[in-house]
Amino acid sequence: MSEALQSLFVLGSTHREAPIELREQFALEGEDVLALQKEMLELPHIKECLIVNTCNRLEVYGLADSPEVEDLVRSQLCERNGINRTLFDSHSFWRTNLDVLQHALEVSSGIDSQMVGETEILGQMKGAYAVAKDNHCTGIVLNRLFEKSFQAAKSARTQTGITRGQVSIGNVAVDLASRIFGKITQSRVLLLGSGEVGESTAQALKSRGVSDITVSSRTFESAHALARGLGGAAIEFEDFQAQLSNFDIVISSTAAPGSILTKKVVSGIMKKRQEKPLFIIDLALPRDIDPGVDTLENVYLYNLDDLSKIANENLKQRRIEIERARAILKSYAWTLWLQLRRRTLVKK
Amino acid sequence: MNTILAAFDALSISDRGAMGMGAVLYLAAFACGLLTLRMSKPYLNSLILVLLGSGFLMQILGLNIRGAEIKACPLGNIFEVTQFISWSLVLLFFIVGPVFRVRLLGFFTAALAAFLSGGSMLFPGLDKPYPPGIFGGNPWIELHAALAIFSYGVFAIVAVVSIMFLIQQHGLKKKQFMGVYQFLPSVQQLDLVAQRLSITGVVILTLALIFGSVFWLENLELVPVLKLSVTCLVWAGYLCVVLLRIRKKLVTRRHAIAAIMLFILALASLWPVETARSSNRTVPGTINQDTSDLRAE
Numbered sequence: 001m002s003e004a005l006q007s008l009f010v011l012g013s014t015h016r017e018a019p020i021e022l023r024e025q026f027a028l029e030g031e032d033v034l035a036l037q038k039e040m041l042e043l044p045h046i047k048e049c050l051i052v053n054t055c056n057r058l059e060v061y062g063l064a065d066s067p068e069v070e071d072l073v074r075s076q077l078c079e080r081n082g083i084n085r086t087l088f089d090s091h092s093f094w095r096t097n098l099d100v101l102q103h104a105l106e107v108s109s110g111i112d113s114q115m116v117g118e119t120e121i122l123g124q125m126k127g128a129y130a131v132a133k134d135n136h137c138t139g140i141v142l143n144r145l146f147e148k149s150f151q152a153a154k155s156a157r158t159q160t161g162i163t164r165g166q167v168s169i170g171n172v173a174v175d176l177a178s179r180i181f182g183k184i185t186q187s188r189v190l191l192l193g194s195g196e197v198g199e200s201t202a203q204a205l206k207s208r209g210v211s212d213i214t215v216s217s218r219t220f221e222s223a224h225a226l227a228r229g230l231g232g233a234a235i236e237f238e239d240f241q242a243q244l245s246n247f248d249i250v251i252s253s254t255a256a257p258g259s260i261l262t263k264k265v266v267s268g269i270m271k272k273r274q275e276k277p278l279f280i281i282d283l284a285l286p287r288d289i290d291p292g293v294d295t296l297e298n299v300y301l302y303n304l305d306d307l308s309k310i311a312n313e314n315l316k317q318r319r320i321e322i323e324r325a326r327a328i329l330k331s332y333a334w335t336l337w338l339q340l341r342r343r344t345l346v347k348k
Numbered sequence: 349m350n351t352i353l354a355a356f357d358a359l360s361i362s363d364r365g366a367m368g369m370g371a372v373l374y375l376a377a378f379a380c381g382l383l384t385l386r387m388s389k390p391y392l393n394s395l396i397l398v399l400l401g402s403g404f405l406m407q408i409l410g411l412n413i414r415g416a417e418i419k420a421c422p423l424g425n426i427f428e429v430t431q432f433i434s435w436s437l438v439l440l441f442f443i444v445g446p447v448f449r450v451r452l453l454g455f456f457t458a459a460l461a462a463f464l465s466g467g468s469m470l471f472p473g474l475d476k477p478y479p480p481g482i483f484g485g486n487p488w489i490e491l492h493a494a495l496a497i498f499s500y501g502v503f504a505i506v507a508v509v510s511i512m513f514l515i516q517q518h519g520l521k522k523k524q525f526m527g528v529y530q531f532l533p534s535v536q537q538l539d540l541v542a543q544r545l546s547i548t549g550v551v552i553l554t555l556a557l558i559f560g561s562v563f564w565l566e567n568l569e570l571v572p573v574l575k576l577s578v579t580c581l582v583w584a585g586y587l588c589v590v591l592l593r594i595r596k597k598l599v600t601r602r603h604a605i606a607a608i609m610l611f612i613l614a615l616a617s618l619w620p621v622e623t624a625r626s627s628n629r630t631v632p633g634t635i636n637q638d639t640s641d642l643r644a645e
Contacts, residue, residue: 165530180518182534275599277536298600300520310525317526 007045007066008141010100011073011092011136012052012059015114018091025083026091028053033128036060036080037137043076046068048139050132050146052107054124056114061104063141070094082157088236095213101333104145108153111160111325116318122153141340158327164321165314170204172310173302177205179250180279180300185209190247191230192240192260196224197283197304198253202230205249214247216240219253245272251281253286263292270296281307324329357622357635361419366410367431368469373403374462376439378496381455384489385528396454404438407465411435423493427475433615434464436501437508444505448541456508492560495552496577496579500614503547503586506542507611510604517601527621539600542607543593550590553583578617585610 024098028036033053034157039061040049048063060073074092092142093279095103106112108125129146132138138146157163166172177184191202194217202213213232220236227234235243241261244250254260261280266289271279275298282289282303294301361369377399384392393524411431414422424430441457444450512532519529532538557579564571587589592598598606 165525175525176520179516179529179532179534180536182537274596275539277600294521302523306523309523313526 007047007064007069008062008097008100008145009064009069010059010061010095010103011070011077012057013088013092014057014059014112016112017093022087022091023056023058024082026058026088027055028081032080034131034135036077037132037135039076039080040073041137043072045072048142050128050142052125052128054121057107057140058230059107061100061142061145063139066095087249098333101145101336102330103116104149105152105156105329105333106326108146108149109156109325110153111156111322111329115167116315116322117157117164117167119157119163122150126150126245144340145336148332148336152329155332156328158319159328161323162318162321162325165310165317167311167315167318168200168303169203169283169307169311172307172314173201174204174208175252176300176302176307176310177279178208180277181248184207184249185211185335187248188212188246189214189232189291190240190244190248191215191226191232192228192237192250192252192288193217193256193284194219195253195255195283198251199230201228201251201281201283206230210249214243214249240281245269247278248276248280249279251283253283254288256284256288257286259290260288261293262290263296265300266290266293267272270298273298283307361409361413363410363413364469364475366406366413367421367465368405368410370403370410371466371469373406374434374458374465377403377458378455378462381458385431385455385531387391391452391455391531397459399459400438400441400454403458403461403465404435404442407431421490421494423497424478425474425476426618427471428465429497429618429622430468430474432497433504434461434468436498437461437464437504440501440505444541444545448537450509450512450537450541452512452528452531453508456512457505460504460508472590486563488559489563492556492563495556495559498521499549499553499556502545502552503607503611503614506545506549506607509538509542509545510607513542513604514601514608518531518606532632535600539603542643546586546590546593546603546607548584550583553586555611557583574623575621578621582610582614585613586606 013023015023018026028051033051037049037051040046040060045064045066046062046069047065050061052059052061060077062069062073074085074089074094077083078088101111108122110117110119110121113121125146129138133143154223162215166175174184177187181187184205185208187205187210189202189205189212191198191213194215202215206213209232211231213227213230214235215223215227215230216235216237216239217226217233218237223234244261244265250261252260266278266280277298277300280289280293280299280301282301286306287303289301291301291303293299377396379393381396390632411422411428414428418424421432423432437457438461441453445453458616515537516529516532516535516538519525520535560571560579564576589598589603589610593603
């Protein structure tokens with residue numbers, strides 16, 4: 001039975017087969033994706049082709065009227081990309097027929113992603129499909145496969161917990177802020193230091209609607225530059241304690257050797273804030289905030305370990321859900337396989 | 349309503365039967381919420397709303413049958429008062445829920461309503477018979493009683509919101525994020541809702557006391573001192589909490605604890621108040637001296 005669809009294939013290299021240095025080499029650049037798709041279609045036996053090219057995966061989906069196309073496809077990809085064929089062969093996979101359906105469905109739903117359950121991949125798959133379809137690189141089989149995979153991805157996400165809980169430090173911080181303040185759009189954020197993790201956390205808050213972000217760093221120029229990037233303002237580092245009571249969320253990621261905020265200072269601030277809670281995110285190592293601050297009423301202090309623990313726990317929960325999602329996708333893949341066979345959309 | 353009552357008469361559903369079914373439905377709503385939370389399934393808001401709504405309707409029916417029987421608002425003994433409080437609590441949930449959009453409020457409301465309603469059903473001794481016309485046909489005292497008990501319903505929902513606040517705050521402080529914590533509303537929202545509802549409750553209780561005082565001033569000897577003192581104590585307690593909250597002297601956690609403690613005190617006060625009222629009914633010359641027409645169980 002499996003021979004009926006011998007000609008459906010996927011050639012790929014992902015985070016599972018190749019380390020980041022190799023993925024960087026394998027990745028196609030802008031125009032190359034469409035060019036390679038067209039070149040593939042010019043190869044003998046290839047009827048349809050679609051390429052998914054993201055930072056974590058390069059995959060060539062195709063339909064051929066002969067099962068003997070693997071070598072041709074591999075060679076064409078390596079030639080266009082200027083990569084060593086042996087190197088690519090040892091860090092890539094080749095799948096056919098029903099396995100292709102299952103793979104596409106797993107990729108769309110995010111269970112094959114490095115960050116299990118991430119939703120960005122679905123958008124990237126849709127984008128790749130739109131480009132291929134607009135350029136007439138796909139036909140009945142790949143159209144049906146991708147449209148079904150988007151549908152299946154939605155089912156797997158809604159029926160299982162593969163997308164539940166945040167798995168990045170920034171998004172975990174946003175979730176916590178929502179548990180403290182509800183709508184965070186009105187929250188005022190102070191970013192202390194110009195560390196990368198602090199910046200990405202501030203970005204995550206900004207992406208959820210926070211508009212009032214102030215940056216303070218020992219070097220005013222870097223604070224100013226970062227504030228400009230975040231669409232906020234900068235204040236002198238010497239002034240931040242005096243203005244602290246005006247902020248709801250404080251993200252600290254300075255390189256200070258000791259605490260820059262003591263329990264006494266925060267206690268004084270809380271008297272001014274009265275009933276308003278204060279969320280402090282300490283992302284620095286060594287820590288910027290005196291751990292005793294956490295004992296203060298209405299102050300919620302989270303450090304890097306706390307946030308990582310939550311992110312890892314969420315990731316663990318998502319991984320537990322993978323098998324359930326896979327079972328759902330399997331039934332979708334099998335149904336799709338039967339449909340394709342019944343309608344003889346794929347040639348023997 | 350008469351047609352509905354007649355239909356239920358034909359089905360031989362008694363007042364206690366209807367109230368009992370209400371309690372079971374509240375319990376089912378709570379169990380349903382608990383099950384979905386324990387199994388980490390999506391929270392079944394619609395099902396909980398349907399169960400709570402059905403329980404509420406059954407309770408209305410039960411209170412109506414009882415009211416029609418005694419020809420007054422059924423607030424004559426601890427059983428009826430507790431039923432009325434749990435009914436007010438659920439009514440307020442249906443008002444407060446859409447206004448403040450507080451997640452899981454239905455689940456917690458169902459828990460307290462099931463506890464109050466079901467608990468009072470478990471002790472038949474609380475449903476003591478009493479003579480008809482307990483309010484002596486005085487509309488002011490009937491309005492006073494209904495408003496006072498309704499304010500207790502408001503304080504019940506304040507207690508529910510305060511419990512939710514303490515759970516969420518505990519989760520945030522202890523770095524807990526799975527289970528119920530991820531579905532609860534924010535601490536700031538819960539704190540704000542509790543504050544606004546506390547003010548509403550105090551306003552309603554104050555109005556109840558004003559209406560009651562009209563009757564009291566005219567019939568000083570009919571109002572037991574113990575009842576008056578306990579009621580005023582509860583009112584003064586809530587007034588203090590609200591004033592301190594407005595002046596930001598009693599905020600967040602301490603406000604939540606005070607609201608819960610006061611509600612427990614308010615519930616506990618029903619016992620001495622009812623005892624004092626019952627003993628007052630036996631005093632010759634009082635409004636309830638006609639004991640020949642005791643409401644049959």
